[in-house]
Amino acid sequence: MTEQQLLLQETVDNVFEELAANDRCLQSSCDFNSQWHTLQNLGIDNLFIPENKGGFSGSWEDARIIFYLSGRHGIALPICETIVAKKLLLDHNIPIPQGAITIGMSNPGCSISKDRRSGELLFSGGLSAVPWGSQSSTVLTFCDDKAGNKLILLKCKDGQLTGGRPNEAGEPRNNIEFEKARVLDSAALPEPFQHLMKMGALMRASQISGALDSALHLSIMHTKNRSQFGRPLAKFQAIQQQLAIFAEESAAVNCATRSAARSEDLGDSLFEIAATKLRANRSVGAATSIAHQVHGAIGFTREYDLHHFTQRLWSWRSEFGNDRFWSESLGKQVLAAKESGFWQFITARSDASTEQQE
Template identity: 30%
Template sequence: MWQIGRDFGEDVMEEMIRDTAEKVFAGPDEAANAARIDPALWQQANDAGFAIALAAEDQGGLGLSGVEAFAPVRVAAARGVALPLGETVLANWLLSAAGLDVEEEACGVLCGDPAGQPVPFGRDLAAVVVVGEGRLSVLRPTAEDWVRAENMAGEARDSLATVPAAETEATLPVTQEMVEGALAMLRAVQCAAATRAALEMSLEYCNTREQFGRSLSQFQAIQTQLAVMAAESCSATMAADMVLAAFDERDTVPERFLTAVAVARVRTSEAATRAAATAHQVHGAIGFSGEYALHPLTRRMWCWRDEAGTEEVWAERLGQSLLSK
């Protein structure tokens, strides 16, 4: 299996969490049933404390840093695991910030009017946390409230045809802009992890697959492609590390966090696009097989790239931010 995460500067807690996540998500690929949450796998992740990692300790969470709390999210993204883990981590962070108890079951997060917005794995969620300016609402939709749909990767992206009355409302000391940034951060982290997984999958394949009496990795053209992939993966991983570090300083220097989000979103989206294309080039036909792990991984990369604001949207926001200074 592929080792996902940072190679340098890891703290002990992050390494322990990542090792635990490697074990939890070491089972068979979840892509075959991607539209639905695997209840057994979710229970394992929940038992490990992944979903409450970012929530404050006085509200039932673990109070971990951004880098530590998103370590399991990175592993799950690299494995192609079909769980709304990152969304639930953020939902519980928001609930605890609003002084509410955390949720043990899977949750979603939306900003603004929830009607019609795609929600990852909506049909299987216990709650949807809706954020407006200065307010937070907790919705508990029923099966009849959802319009079912799936994205390119086969994952559920349901939307609310009927918005139920809020079960709970509370004041939220987090701006909607910061929540939008956190959702974009999640997709950047997932893209970076998947990009690295695609690289390591390609390295393994090229080192073992032989053509004309030697491994593919011995051909100069392949070496060049792998080198470019490695550079893309390195820069994407650094961008993800940067935005997670900035997340922990969001209350004191929010502008730095939002700038880091924009940079990470642009850089990881570019890297995911290029790495996915190169990975399929070096794999050839087998990479497009539905049974081969690269295929569901790259489809998720393409979907994550366009969610929570596209590369173009965040590039424009970054430019506007820099020009306003």
């Protein structure tokens, strides 16, 4: 990492560590607003905003650091969604609103119409399982109807909460129904569904990487401190072997997310992000099983920290693309590269990434 990235990591790590205990106790919108105000004062959500406009002019590698730390500390705020949304709005010259911004995937059948009097665009349709939809100010989504493919920004309060339930970690996942809601702004975007899924997958995979590292750390410390049959659990070879497998899974996801972020900075990342999210999803099952096995009963108690990470891991692996979705995406790309040569396809991507580092 560069000196600037090390400084970013240290700063955000300290802030998230301070917020973590309070975030796990969030119960009201007042608490949410207070914690969100703390992050906004630090300016973390303006990572991609140019320096001359009060931001950091950051990169996706910088963003990966924040996503990772958010997962490692179990931050219960939509800071990652807001960073990604602001980047997409910035790239498409859409004015950035105040407050938390979430990302929602629209259901089939949505439509955009035009108000005859004002000429404003109106959106009708539903969004499912929107992260923090009940507490975010705006939501960035898409619509691909007969009017064309568009990235659109909506006010959450202009829609009606029609259900949804918290994820396994208790974080809001809301269904929002809009009926001729005013579109704050929009931009034409080819394949908006794939674009939002790709950015969301990079975000979630990086958070998974952080949560895996925390669960691994807790597991290692528990086996060092807990004794059975006269010696620490960490001295048993079977436990050591399981923790080694856990460490391999965690390291693999960490490396994959770094590569995916670097590729996104180069502007061609679909292959790397598909491989990364798939690898992260598959790591969750093995890693969480080992974590709870070595902890035993205490790992399932609400008072112990492990569930803050494992419950998020179980939720995140299905968000922004499950195993099947990214397996199909990866398979199609491999088949498409068959004629020109898959080995040349892989090495060319690797060479481009190496040149960027140099």
